Amino acid sequence: MKELALHILDIAENSIKADADNLYIKVLEDTNKNILSIKIKDDGNGIKKDILENITDPFVTTRKTRPVGLGLSLFKVAAERCNGFFEISSNNKGTTIEAIFEHDHIDRAPLGDMSQTIISLLLWENDFEVKYKHIFNNDVFIFDTKEIKDELSGTKIHNSTIINWLKEYIDENISNLRGGEYN
């Protein structure tokens, strides 16, 4: 994947398919400690123990179209390539995934278009809440669909005018957080 945001989109879609009601995505950037950490947590159905053990093996998957599943395998390799690590834990109350990267590692893909990733998640028909927390050194941006839905009081978030407004809103806030740099 060319962007870490694309990995996040891919992994978060697993949560949607696991019928999660709440999806929490945290991006933490600490340039002093030289860390970029991505945490994705859901309250979905979870992964069965026997599958969890080998989940990052590309030939372990629950899909039915073909016996290869690459999402988690690719994310793990991406982190390990940057002197980082990958962790997954799961039970019947949900799944948590964390990937740590060396922030300035030459092989670390850019974070990428995070707002488009969030928007793409919001456009799924399933009804669930997304909370996105982005920490850059000492500054924090939080985007919470619960808050957005309060403002919208019943109007659907899927509307293209609202979606495009939200994209700009997230873009502005992330780029502000990162000192004008978006990707």
Add this chain to the structure above:
Amino acid sequence: MKSLEELRDLRKKVEKDIEMRKGLNKPKIIIGMGTCGIAAGARNILKTVMEEIDKRDLDLEVTQTGCIGMCEKEPLMDVQLPGQDRITYGNLSTDDVKKIIVNHIINGKVVDDLVIARLEE
């Protein structure tokens, strides 16, 4: 900087619009968003679709789906006009998407050179 209060005003505008459009049988767009689709650029396909809808003031139903087993032809996008065959377009660029929206969705003419499958209604 945008503030969430702006969203409240926007909501009022959008509500009127939704009320006007209720009950119509809408054209449908389905975008493949599996790992394969995402790696091949499906997120930008979805982005372009949403921008075109806004720009051209279209009323469409946009949905996403996982991998359907045609990974080598991603990004994939299906278009179905009410009462017509479901057309699968593949190997798409964002320019192709704009072309499909204008020719197929607005003018009702299938873009034959981008079609990879057709599912009869």
